[in-house]
Amino acid sequence: MNNKNKVLEDKLPKNCCTFCSHLSLEGPDENYRYYIKCIITNEIPRPSDCCKYFNQEHTNLTTNDLDYLYLDFLETSLRIKYEDYRKSLYWKVFKDNILNKYGHSCSQCNSTNNVDVYHINKKLGRESDEDVIILCSECSSKYYK
Numbered sequence: 001m002n003n004k005n006k007v008l009e010d011k012l013p014k015n016c017c018t019f020c021s022h023l024s025l026e027g028p029d030e031n032y033r034y035y036i037k038c039i040i041t042n043e044i045p046r047p048s049d050c051c052k053y054f055n056q057e058h059t060n061l062t063t064n065d066l067d068y069l070y071l072d073f074l075e076t077s078l079r080i081k082y083e084d085y086r087k088s089l090y091w092k093v094f095k096d097n098i099l100n101k102y103g104h105s106c107s108q109c110n111s112t113n114n115v116d117v118y119h120i121n122k123k124l125g126r127e128s129d130e131d132v133i134i135l136c137s138e139c140s141s142k143y144y145k
């Protein structure tokens with residue numbers, strides 16, 4: 001991996017290399033929804049492992065292409081409405097990842113009823129574990145306002 005790739009990789013979200021360089025946000029469709037797809041497989045990215053195309057030499061994309069795609073993705077993440085962002089496949093996959101990693105229980109009361117992942121820091125498109133919190137619906141109305 002050359003130095004530019006290394007720099008690019010450092011900028012990508014941790015835990016989720018599939019989310020990053022090969023993703024595109026498509027849309028909006030007739031319902032103003034956006035969809036995130038792997039630009040290579042044309043599928044929803046896999047959450048837990050690096051895709052086999054992660055090595056740039058397996059794509060025909062240049063480092064610049066990847067850079068632009070990623071920046072584009074980040075920009076779109078910030079541009080779309082927050083509620084749309086929360087409906088995106090990117091968020092869905094990220095959220096499932098967090099829930100699976102930390103257990104499906106509220107970080108405040110350990111309840112497993114109606115838990116969801118909430119942002120502490122809205123680093124949309126580039127959030128990491130520290131930017132989100134798992135809360136049940138009851139605690140979310142207490143703490144997340």
Ligand SMILES: [Zn+2]
Nearest residue numbers: 106109136139
């Ligand atoms: Zn709770």
